Amino acid sequence: MAGRLNFEILPAGSAATARCGLLTTPHGVVETPAFMPVGTLGAVKGVTPQELSAAGASILLANLYHLALRPGIDTIERLGGLHRFVGWTGPLLTDSGGFQVWSLGHLRTVDDDGVTFRSHLDGSSWRFTPETVVEWQERLGVDVAMALDECPPWPVSREQAAAASERTLGWARRARTAWRGETGGGLFGIVQGGVFHDLRERAARDLAALDFDGYAIGGVSVGEPPAERRAVVERTAAALPPERPRYLMGVGYPADILHAATHGIDLFDCVLPARNARHGVLFTREGALKIRNARFRDDPRPVDERCGCPCCSRLSRAFLHHLVRAGELTGPVLATLHNLRYYLDFMTELRQAIALGALADLAARLACAPLPHDPQEQRSP
Amino acid sequence: MAGRLNFEILPAGSAATARCGLLTTPHGVVETPAFMPVGTLGAVKGVTPQELSAAGASILLANLYHLALRPGIDTIERLGGLHRFVGWTGPLLTDSGGFQVWSLGHLRTVDDDGVTFRSHLDGSSWRFTPETVVEWQERLGVDVAMALDECPPWPVSREQAAAASERTLGWARRARTAWRGETGGGLFGIVQGGVFHDLRERAARDLAALDFDGYAIGGVSVGEPPAERRAVVERTAAALPPERPRYLMGVGYPADILHAATHGIDLFDCVLPARNARHGVLFTREGALKIRNARFRDDPRPVDERCGCPCCSRLSRAFLHHLVRAGELTGPVLATLHNLRYYLDFMTELRQAIALGALADLAARLACAPLPHDPQEQRSP
Numbered sequence: 001m002a003g004r005l006n007f008e009i010l011p012a013g014s015a016a017t018a019r020c021g022l023l024t025t026p027h028g029v030v031e032t033p034a035f036m037p038v039g040t041l042g043a044v045k046g047v048t049p050q051e052l053s054a055a056g057a058s059i060l061l062a063n064l065y066h067l068a069l070r071p072g073i074d075t076i077e078r079l080g081g082l083h084r085f086v087g088w089t090g091p092l093l094t095d096s097g098g099f100q101v102w103s104l105g106h107l108r109t110v111d112d113d114g115v116t117f118r119s120h121l122d123g124s125s126w127r128f129t130p131e132t133v134v135e136w137q138e139r140l141g142v143d144v145a146m147a148l149d150e151c152p153p154w155p156v157s158r159e160q161a162a163a164a165s166e167r168t169l170g171w172a173r174r175a176r177t178a179w180r181g182e183t184g185g186g187l188f189g190i191v192q193g194g195v196f197h198d199l200r201e202r203a204a205r206d207l208a209a210l211d212f213d214g215y216a217i218g219g220v221s222v223g224e225p226p227a228e229r230r231a232v233v234e235r236t237a238a239a240l241p242p243e244r245p246r247y248l249m250g251v252g253y254p255a256d257i258l259h260a261a262t263h264g265i266d267l268f269d270c271v272l273p274a275r276n277a278r279h280g281v282l283f284t285r286e287g288a289l290k291i292r293n294a295r296f297r298d299d300p301r302p303v304d305e306r307c308g309c310p311c312c313s314r315l316s317r318a319f320l321h322h323l324v325r326a327g328e329l330t331g332p333v334l335a336t337l338h339n340l341r342y343y344l345d346f347m348t349e350l351r352q353a354i355a356l357g358a359l360a361d362l363a364a365r366l367a368c369a370p371l372p373h374d375p376q377e378q379r380s381p
Numbered sequence: 382m383a384g385r386l387n388f389e390i391l392p393a394g395s396a397a398t399a400r401c402g403l404l405t406t407p408h409g410v411v412e413t414p415a416f417m418p419v420g421t422l423g424a425v426k427g428v429t430p431q432e433l434s435a436a437g438a439s440i441l442l443a444n445l446y447h448l449a450l451r452p453g454i455d456t457i458e459r460l461g462g463l464h465r466f467v468g469w470t471g472p473l474l475t476d477s478g479g480f481q482v483w484s485l486g487h488l489r490t491v492d493d494d495g496v497t498f499r500s501h502l503d504g505s506s507w508r509f510t511p512e513t514v515v516e517w518q519e520r521l522g523v524d525v526a527m528a529l530d531e532c533p534p535w536p537v538s539r540e541q542a543a544a545a546s547e548r549t550l551g552w553a554r555r556a557r558t559a560w561r562g563e564t565g566g567g568l569f570g571i572v573q574g575g576v577f578h579d580l581r582e583r584a585a586r587d588l589a590a591l592d593f594d595g596y597a598i599g600g601v602s603v604g605e606p607p608a609e610r611r612a613v614v615e616r617t618a619a620a621l622p623p624e625r626p627r628y629l630m631g632v633g634y635p636a637d638i639l640h641a642a643t644h645g646i647d648l649f650d651c652v653l654p655a656r657n658a659r660h661g662v663l664f665t666r667e668g669a670l671k672i673r674n675a676r677f678r679d680d681p682r683p684v685d686e687r688c689g690c691p692c693c694s695r696l697s698r699a700f701l702h703h704l705v706r707a708g709e710l711t712g713p714v715l716a717t718l719h720n721l722r723y724y725l726d727f728m729t730e731l732r733q734a735i736a737l738g739a740l741a742d743l744a745a746r747l748a749c750a751p752l753p754h755d756p757q758e759q760r761s762p
Contacts, residue, residue: 041709043711046711048714049696071699075699085700298456300460300461310430310431314468316466323423325451329427330426330429333429
């Protein structure tokens, strides 16, 4: 069953570990490194699927935890599967819910067989096991499914991290066995292990032996210092099978993405562009703009001169400032369209830089236009 | 100066008073009867200007009151005028602010020269006169400017209505004198007079003598019974010059629009499609859907089978139900895009029905699929 998702690594540029690739899924090909906009409940907040395509997204992420609780797997299956339900014709990846169970579920009790918790919505009782989570994702018809993991909180002791990693590995084995792969999609295993490199490396090797379609680095962007996260990424990526896609979950700012891609990460997701947009923080090639700031009141320039999004192609910073200040709904909509386009354009530049062996130039450009850096809460619960 | 806005009435169908026309403005031609989406602060809530064009809008309404208070006429003028500021390249009409001054302004004092009030935003003191309101709209560069009016509340006594009508007429005379028309746009006068037909008819005749580019029926949709409003529309429309465009302010549901168009009204605006959308009420050719209703949880059909909006062309009622129930931002965005498209499609059908002399058929179709009818608060303050 593994290998259903073809991953072709393109001829390398001069970078040692960075690579461009083509991930072929039942619903289309993803050029990697790729950024997956986060559609928690099936839609990026404020954005239509058509606008998402127009912004350049090739693959969308949705959250199994949220969809399972509401509207429910049965409902989505009856309606023809997740693609049809959310109106996204391209590749879809669903998170396994591990992270959300740990950050949102109440009265959570975990045993070796799975996890029981109460819904954050209505207090109803739920049970997630490695088998149910795989089965649900197969029923949704996703292109990339994720195995259930235990995502320990930050700070985490070595003992906690080791236990979570061990349990995640046992669950991965069961998920791998449960996965039927009949819809042509693939299953990814998730590496845990906190900030302990030996735990991460061992988990990576053990997961690799299970022959997944791809491998994810989980348990990051939970509050750890950026330097520790970067070290985890470097060490773990190096321990993962080079021929399969690698996904860094919930990270991050463009500089974090560039760093990770330099070390061989292929897939990314993050709520930062959309969440910052809703808070009036706009990402540009010149740095970040807090659009509520009075200095934009009379600024006739687009948010980013080099952006082709619906906001920049027609509107000024002054107008966006006006809408955001007034609390008008169109403000966050335009800001989100812009920030997503910024991220997706950045990924294109990143792929070009890898192909041309010019990552250092891109890194230098980013360093000249720093974005706000808040390593906390980059991941959406 | 009047007549700068060319209005050509097309060869009639069989209807006696309904007409199709072409209103030529500096920023393009409007096919009438036309519906103007309401962009209070320069944008329809949740909608980009590109989406507004795609929905079929030909002319956009914005509110002088709101724009004058925030971000201010000076700011918009410095930024190149209202079209450039809001990113709308087609015709723009601004309301004079009369309605908003009466419904939003605090500590309002009116004298024959104008009105003084405090801003609903920050309590700052403002003075609107017929001359300033005309001057501001000319500085914004709008295609259609409205004269300042006094919009009496409902219920209104004959004495109040007569006084407001008299004052509005005096202000119209001054507005007409102040209007320079140098940007090629036109100025409309507003008929007041409450539900008193003789006051309305006299106001219509007196305004007509001032030779405006068009005439509006104001002071409706303020809470009066629908039957009284319809009688006002019929009598007032008949008293207005047939060769100029007629605009019914703040009305209404499609059935109200059809009625008014039957009696020769050419322009409409209303917040109903967008406001209903934000409350989860979707307009369709089969009637209204309250999308939060449990019966839509598993409904695979589009909101309206015959609609080509971004929502209906790709998504189900079940998905919209899911988003709205979950409070996701994409819910009101999709719903607004749909309801606007519904209104704009309806206007196309209305123009066709007039041209074909088939208004009775269209009225019968509407009657078979009734929309929620709340005659209150159709106008946005």
